[in-house]
Amino acid sequence: MSDNFRSKTITQGVQRSPNRAMLRAVGFGDEDFTKPIVGIANGYSTITPCNIGLNDLALRAEVGLRQAGAMPQMFGTITVSDGISMGTEGMKYSLVSREVIADSIETACNGQSMDGVLAIGGCDKNMPGAMIAIARMNIPAIFVYGGTIKPGHYDGRDLTVVSAFEAVGEHSAGKIDDARLLEVERRACPGAGSCGGMFTANTMSSTFEAMGMSLMYSSTMAAEDAAKADSTEKSAYVLMEAIQHRLLPQQILTRQAFENGIAVIMAVGGSTNSVLHLLAIAHAAGVELTIDDFETLRGRVPVLCDLKPSGRFVTVDFHRAGGVPQVMKMLLEQGLIHGDALTITGKTVAEQLAEIPAEPAANQDVIRPWSHPMYTQGHLAILKGNLATEGAVAKITGVKNPQITGPARVFDSEEACLEAILAGKIQAGDILVIRYEGPKGGPGMREMLAPTSAIIGAGLGDAVGLITDGRFSGGTYGMVVGHVAPEAAVGGTIALVQEGDSITIDAHQRLLQLNIPEIDLEQRRQHWKIPIPRYTRGVLAKYARLVSSSSVGAVTDLGLANGGCG
Numbered sequence: 017m018s019d020n021f022r023s024k025t026i027t028q029g030v031q032r033s034p035n036r037a038m039l040r041a042v043g044f045g046d047e048d049f050t051k052p053i054v055g056i057a058n059g060y061s062t063i064t065p066c067n068i069g070l071n072d073l074a075l076r077a078e079v080g081l082r083q084a085g086a087m088p089q090m091f092g093t094i095t096v097s098d099g100i101s102m103g104t105e106g107m108k109y110s111l112v113s114r115e116v117i118a119d120s121i122e123t124a125c126n127g128q129s130m131d132g133v134l135a136i137g138g139c140d141k142n143m144p145g146a147m148i149a150i151a152r153m154n155i156p157a158i159f160v161y162g163g164t165i166k167p168g169h170y171d172g173r174d175l176t177v178v179s180a181f182e183a184v185g186e187h188s189a190g191k192i193d194d195a196r197l198l199e200v201e202r203r204a205c206p207g208a209g210s211c212g213g214m215f216t217a218n219t220m221s222s223t224f225e226a227m228g229m230s231l232m233y234s235s236t237m238a239a240e241d242a243a244k245a246d247s248t249e250k251s252a253y254v255l256m257e258a259i260q261h262r263l264l265p266q267q268i269l270t271r272q273a274f275e276n277g278i279a280v281i282m283a284v285g286g287s288t289n290s291v292l293h294l295l296a297i298a299h300a301a302g303v304e305l306t307i308d309d310f311e312t313l314r315g316r317v318p319v320l321c322d323l324k325p326s327g328r329f330v331t332v333d334f335h336r337a338g339g340v341p342q343v344m345k346m347l348l349e350q351g352l353i354h355g356d357a358l359t360i361t362g363k364t365v366a367e368q369l370a371e372i373p374a375e376p377a378a379n380q381d382v383i384r385p386w387s388h389p390m391y392t393q394g395h396l397a398i399l400k401g402n403l404a405t406e407g408a409v410a411k412i413t414g415v416k417n418p419q420i421t422g423p424a425r426v427f428d429s430e431e432a433c434l435e436a437i438l439a440g441k442i443q444a445g446d447i448l449v450i451r452y453e454g455p456k457g458g459p460g461m462r463e464m465l466a467p468t469s470a471i472i473g474a475g476l477g478d479a480v481g482l483i484t485d486g487r488f489s490g491g492t493y494g495m496v497v498g499h500v501a502p503e504a505a506v507g508g509t510i511a512l513v514q515e516g517d518s519i520t521i522d523a524h525q526r527l528l529q530l531n532i533p534e535i536d537l538e539q540r541r542q543h544w545k546i547p548i549p550r551y552t553r554g555v556l557a558k559y560a561r562l563v564s565s566s567s568v569g570a571v572t573d574l575g576l577a578n579g580g581c582g
Contacts, residue, residue, distance in 0.1 A: 020262065022129040022155070023053035023087075044087065052131035052259050054086040057093050057121045057146060059137040059162070064097030066138035066217060069208040069239045070162045073248045077134050077160065080252025086132075086259070091124045093117050093146075095139045098463060098489065099177050099211060103430065108460030110141060111487070112559045114296070115572050117145025122152055131155065132259045134252060138162035138210050138239075140490070143220040144293035147229065151300035154266045156258040158360050159230045160251050161221035163239030164331040165209030170199055176212045178325055178491035180204040181465055185473015188438040209239030213324030215490030218331045219286035220293060225340045226280035227273040228359030229265070232368055236335035254361055263362060269301040272354035276344075276365065278310055279353050282317040282394030283343050284334070285327065287490030288409045288498055289463075291396060295569030307398055307407045307567050311526065314394030317352055319413060320384050326413040326493040327390070329382045337382035338372070345372040346386055399497060401529040402537065403483070403509050403519070406501035406567035408528050410521070411488065415495050418523035420481045421531070422447045423516050429453065430464055430486065437470040444479035447519045451510045452547065453486030454503025455570040459551065459560035465489035468496055481521045483528065485510055485566070497521055497528060501567040505547060512540040 036049060056078060060071035074090060081088040096106070096113040117137075125133050132155055135146035143159065150157040168175035183200040186192045210217035221235035231251055237244045257263075274294060281290045291310055298305035320343055322328050347353045348369055355366030376383040384390055395413040400406075412418040422445040427433035433450050436442055448467070455461045464486055471477055477494040485503035488496055502508030509530055513519070518531035530537065551557040564574040 021052045021131045023131050048087050051087045054081050054088050055125050055130040055133040056088050056090040057133055057135040058090050059093050059095055059142045061095050063095055064139050065205055065208050066210040067095050070136050070138055073136050076245045076248045077252045080249035084253050084256035086256055093120050095142055098140050103466035107462040108458050111461045114141040114145040118148035121149035125153055132255055133157045134255050136160045140216040147297045148300045150265050151269055151297055154264050157265050158251050158255040159224050160248050161235050163209050163237050163244045164218055165212045166238050166332055167212050167330045168203040168206045170203045174330055175204045177204055181469035182473045185470035189474040207240055212330045214284050214286055216287040216289045219290050219490055222284055222340050223277040223281055227277045228268045232341050233339050236331050236339040238332050258360055266301055268358050271303050272357040274298055274303055274305050276353045276357055278313045279317050279347050282314055283320045285319050285321055285323050285395050285413050288411050288488050291409050292569055296571050299569055299571050310396055311398040317394050318389035319391040319395050320389050322382055322390055325491045333382050337380040338376055341372050342376050342383055345369045349374045397523045399526050399528040401527045403528040403530050404500045408497050408500040410497040410523050412523045413493055416478050420495055421520040424449050424513050424519050426513055426515050430462055434467045437467055447481040449513050450484040451504035453484055454505055455563040455566055456560045457503050457505030459556050461487050463487045463489040465491055468492040468494055499566040501565045507544055511544055
């Protein structure tokens with residue numbers, strides 16, 4: 017075993033004996049001071065079903081690390097449940113938590129000179145938060161996903177948490193009664209695990225597997241299955257091998273790895289949030305990646321999987337059908353991913369996929385054969401125009417015709433828009449504009465699952481458009497455009513839209529346009545004033561001051577090298 021351990025600066029040397037004394041108090045014996053110290057970043061909490069099972073996995077990882085010859089040191093990280101905070105002021109803390117998680121892992125690992133880290137996460141921001149820290153620190157690391165929830169069942173159909181949100185819309189539209197709404201709520205989330213469709217958590221776990229930072233098949237396992245715990249212990253052994261061989265994250269998180277991740281996101285029909293998170297991780301890793309790279313790959317990669325929110329199946333079905341490795345092998349056969357990209361196992365992607373069949377099994381419908389995709393191009397379109405000069409992200413799966421021109425219905429908060437939808441004030445052909453919900457303006461860039469689900473529940477999913485400088489849940493689908501940049505709070509054109517203005521959303525032309533003369537637009541710009549900050553103290557105030565545009569990942573350290581504030 018290599019003796020090139022960072023932790024030796026703490027654990028060895030007479031002059032370091034006070035440090036050693038404190039380590040003895042937490043279980044170190046004489047022989048342990050020659051072992052690598054490996055952190056277990058444990059996202060366990062009882063706040064959300066996504067994270068409630070993580071402590072059992074962390075303990076299993078601890079066993080594996082000890083048996084592999086490491087001294088594991090466990091520490092906690094936070095989480096915010098998007099599903100629970102959705103539609104409330106609390107949702108403003110969700111994206112903020114990504115930065116808090118990243119900063120806490122970096123602080124613990126570097127503060128204690130750890131030689132490696134095994135990060136375990138469940139809810140949406142656990143994963144990009146952990147990977148941002150891993151990319152920054154560049155010490156041997158592996159990510160372990162806590163696993164997906166199994167579907168609920170009611171009236172012959174699978175349920176996810178999105179079913180409950182859509183049921184609220186159906187109820188307000190008079191389509192279902194109180195009793196049915198209650199039954200959907202009771203059955204939607206039957207146990208531990210992250211939201212069960214190809215929503216943000218499962219999208220990011222699948223992406224990390226595709227990028228080589230997690231073990232094959234680990235991203236789609238059910239949280240409550242024994243295979244999840246077994247995979248966690250195996251991850252500990254693989255991490256120890258990476259420590260021995262000094263295999264570092266920045267050797268894995270290359271431009272090729274990011275392109276592999278984006279290709280898989282397109283093929284599985286993943287979340288819009290993946291754009292935001294991969295841009296942030298690339299920034300941390302020092303890899304050049306832009307929002308336009310997603311559009312380039314979208315044009316090459318078809319949607320191969322029939323997964324919720326817009327499809328029929330949930331993630332456990334995807335796992336049984338072959339999961340991420342099956343999709344990657346299909347993409348590899350078509351030259352759409354980089355087979356020479358390295359993985360945490362030390363093997364290349366091509367070596368990992370060598371035994372996977374080139375086409376999916378014929379006895380399943382989750383993963384389509386290459387000759388019969390769900391869509392011939394990817395589903396995440398990058399739109400630009402005078403409403404989004406830096407870009408915006410549209411998710412167009414499940415949309416019959418991804419283009420609409422209509423009158424703007426303008427709302428300066430999510431709550432105001434939701435109230436109008438539930439009151440039946442939105443008509444077919446309208447384009448809803450929700451602004452001042454961006455990274456700075458919210459602050460925190462809330463997800464708009466409540467309004468979009470209410471639109472679907474009211475039967476208007478194909479009939480209205482919605483644009484916002486906020487985000488969308490991975491469970492959102494329909495004619496929706498998020499991440500509009502520049503955002504309203506910094507004077508982006510979305511701040512200048514007035515009630516009744518004509519707006520065009522055209523995914524075919526990749527266009528997001530406010531249809532008024534440029535001279536009128538400039539006059540409005542001259543009269544616009546910077547809004548008073550909604551928060552002046554605490555974490556949200558700090559975040560609003562530091563955060564950058566969503567078009568570059570909403571990172572908080574973009575301008576610090578030059579003394580700026582994002």
